[in-house]
Amino acid sequence: MVGSRWSATSPGRRRGPELERAILDAALEQLSTVGWNALTMEGVAAGAHTGKAAVYRRWPSKADLVADVLRTGLPPIGAIADHGSIRGDLIRLCVRMRAVMESRAGQALRAVLHECDHAHAGRFHDVIRAGLHEPAHRLIRDLVQRGIERGDVRPDATGPFVADVIPAMMMYGAKVCGSEWTDPDIAEMIDQVMVPLLRA
Amino acid sequence: MVGSRWSATSPGRRRGPELERAILDAALEQLSTVGWNALTMEGVAAGAHTGKAAVYRRWPSKADLVADVLRTGLPPIGAIADHGSIRGDLIRLCVRMRAVMESRAGQALRAVLHECDHAHAGRFHDVIRAGLHEPAHRLIRDLVQRGIERGDVRPDATGPFVADVIPAMMMYGAKVCGSEWTDPDIAEMIDQVMVPLLRA
Numbered sequence: 001m002v003g004s005r006w007s008a009t010s011p012g013r014r015r016g017p018e019l020e021r022a023i024l025d026a027a028l029e030q031l032s033t034v035g036w037n038a039l040t041m042e043g044v045a046a047g048a049h050t051g052k053a054a055v056y057r058r059w060p061s062k063a064d065l066v067a068d069v070l071r072t073g074l075p076p077i078g079a080i081a082d083h084g085s086i087r088g089d090l091i092r093l094c095v096r097m098r099a100v101m102e103s104r105a106g107q108a109l110r111a112v113l114h115e116c117d118h119a120h121a122g123r124f125h126d127v128i129r130a131g132l133h134e135p136a137h138r139l140i141r142d143l144v145q146r147g148i149e150r151g152d153v154r155p156d157a158t159g160p161f162v163a164d165v166i167p168a169m170m171m172y173g174a175k176v177c178g179s180e181w182t183d184p185d186i187a188e189m190i191d192q193v194m195v196p197l198l199r200a
Numbered sequence: 201m202v203g204s205r206w207s208a209t210s211p212g213r214r215r216g217p218e219l220e221r222a223i224l225d226a227a228l229e230q231l232s233t234v235g236w237n238a239l240t241m242e243g244v245a246a247g248a249h250t251g252k253a254a255v256y257r258r259w260p261s262k263a264d265l266v267a268d269v270l271r272t273g274l275p276p277i278g279a280i281a282d283h284g285s286i287r288g289d290l291i292r293l294c295v296r297m298r299a300v301m302e303s304r305a306g307q308a309l310r311a312v313l314h315e316c317d318h319a320h321a322g323r324f325h326d327v328i329r330a331g332l333h334e335p336a337h338r339l340i341r342d343l344v345q346r347g348i349e350r351g352d353v354r355p356d357a358t359g360p361f362v363a364d365v366i367p368a369m370m371m372y373g374a375k376v377c378g379s380e381w382t383d384p385d386i387a388e389m390i391d392q393v394m395v396p397l398l399r400a
Contacts, residue, residue, distance in 0.1 A: 114318045115318065118314045118315065125375075125376075128376075129376060133376055154396070157396070159388070159391075159392035159393075160392075161369070161388060161389045161392040161393050162392055162393060164369060164372060164373070165365060165368075165369065165393060167372065167376070168365075168368040168369045168371070168372030168373075168376075169361070169364060169365065169368045171368070171371070171372055171375075171376070172364060172367065172368030172371055172372070173364070173368075175371075176325075176328075176329060176333055176367070176368075176371070188359070188361060189361045191359075192359035192360075192361040192362055193359075193361050193362060193365060193397060196354070196357070196396075196397050196398075197393060197396050197397040
């Protein structure tokens with residue numbers, strides 16, 4: 001069994017989704033250990049116990065592979081159960097956003113952005129937008145709507161800029177202030193900003 | 201006169217602040233035209249009609265020179281006259297922040313950040329923090345205080361996260377949404393977010 005995993009041409013080799021998953025896992029492992037610049041398609045193939053051709057067949061370049069690693073590796077924010085108040089719902093949302101950024105793929109994503117050149121950075125920024133900011137934006141609009149129906153959010157808090165405040169604050173805190181968001185930071189931000197902004 | 205400007209050793213040469221200003225102007229001109237990677241100390245010296253030694257005497261490296269160019273080139277946000285309402289004051293502040301980012305040094309700063317490597321980026325991010333974000337933060341706290349005294353801002357809107365909202369939104373809009381802030385965008389953001397957040 002172990003022997004059969006060392007060659008893509010051996011009988012009993014993994015195919016399709018299973019092999020793809022093994023390659024993505026090996027690439028995330030490489031990213032997390034050696035980083036973007038030192039990652040090689042050969043190294044990924046070796047880590048996945050397959051041949052280089054199996055990697056290139058699916059991803060024509062390192063950037064394609066890494067974009068897919070990050071895209072598929074970021075955990076979803078997921079649904080937010082009703083905590084009975086907009087305050088509770090939004091604190092939970094921020095905790096989930098933090099979990100996405102602190103996931104293994106989220107940390108690798110930040111490291112890649114520090115290391116890669118500008119030509120690649122745009123593509124990896126798209127991964128953050130599609131995997132974190134856009135889902136967060138949609139979810140906040142849903143939570144605001146739920147609050148309006150529950151009665152603890154004012155009915156006209158539906159403007160698009162309102163749903164940008166939390167992603168903007170989370171990004172600003174991490175990038176400009178260089179700080180991690182602790183649980184008390186999140187609660188304070190929600191209490192100082194979102195609760196007065198939204199209250200009925 | 202023109203001849204005397206071509207050599208740092210000629211009689212009647214510029215000294216001290218005047219020469220320094222000419223070098224900084226020439227460096228901003230180089231940054232704006234050829235960019236960070238192609239900028240050379242020789243090219244800056246030629247542009248300022250001085251010798252390379254005059255440049256190196258003041259700035260030991262290109263990064264030192266460029267950091268100073270950006271630091272001294274960013275226009276100050278300046279004071280905000282009382283517009284009679286927190287809404288008017290904050291719109292004016294956002295217009296000023298936009299002017300800083302769209303100034304020649306502001307545009308050069310963004311271009312440099314796109315081009316330079318991570319080792320230098322931290323230093324240039326500090327220029328943005330010290331030249332834009334920190335003064336904006338202090339000014340917003342002052343405007344909020346003025347609004348509390350005037351009576352159109354609630355007295356407890358003094359938390360530090362409140363003063364982060366505008367810088368965070370301006371940065372988020374530019375970076376994540378890739379959009380410029382038009383006058384109507386600024387007014388909508390203030391009306392949707394800051395007015396409800398602050399109102400008495």
